[in-house]
Amino acid sequence: MGLAFSAFGLPGWSSIPTGQVYDQYFKDKKTDSFEAFHVAYVEFCKDFNTVLPGQDFDTPSLEKIQKFYDDTWKLINEDQEKKKAFMDYIRDNVKEAAVDDSLFIMAGLAAPAGAIVLKRTGQSIPQLKRLDLLPNVLFVPLFTLAAIMGATAVQMKQRSRHT
Structure with missing residues (x-):
């Protein structure tokens, strides 16, 4: 099923395997254009920020997402490789929002x-x-x-x- 989100340092998500997250937002969706990929990505980020109340995560800029799509996502044909590439990207680029108390x-x-x-x-x-x-x-x-x-x-x- 994949690694648990707790491996990425995200508390409270240890019960949700990353495989389920990928399958829910990307596996069965047509993401062969950047617009379709971006819609799926925004939906993922919206749910990601609403599941953990009081915690927000800063997502990469549109340019970084476009670069990931063009340089990586578009070039991969196999589903397992896309899943691994996406989870690596999320691990490296989605950070917990810093709050100044x-x-x-x-x-x-x-x-x-x-x-x-x-x-x-x-x-x-x-x-x-x-x-x-x-x-x-x-x-x-x-x-x-x-x-x-x-x-x-x-x-x-x-x-x-x-x-």
Whole structure:
């Protein structure tokens, strides 16, 4: 059936043999054009990132995928060789996304104090007087959660800009 994904250093995938992954996404699909291969590859990557919640994997650029297709995939006719070449490519080129936790830590530490300052400022600014309707017990956690979600959005936008 093939090697287990744990051999690639991907935790949680040890029960899914790579042979099954290859068979599901590539074996029975027509991948004789780059467009068809790329659709299968994108489907693989989408499922790959959704199976492990909280973990993301950076995939290679379109140029690298095109190069793999032209230099390797297109030249191989035997299914077993394609499977081995694809799994070698995935092992070498798909890396776990690096996450900078400092942004989340700073947002988590600064948000509660910011929430209290905002609420006190709201007592003297008419547009923010409505914040007094929410008790601190609800307002501070909600504000902190919103700050962490904002930090996540900023980090995702920066990552998508770099790829």
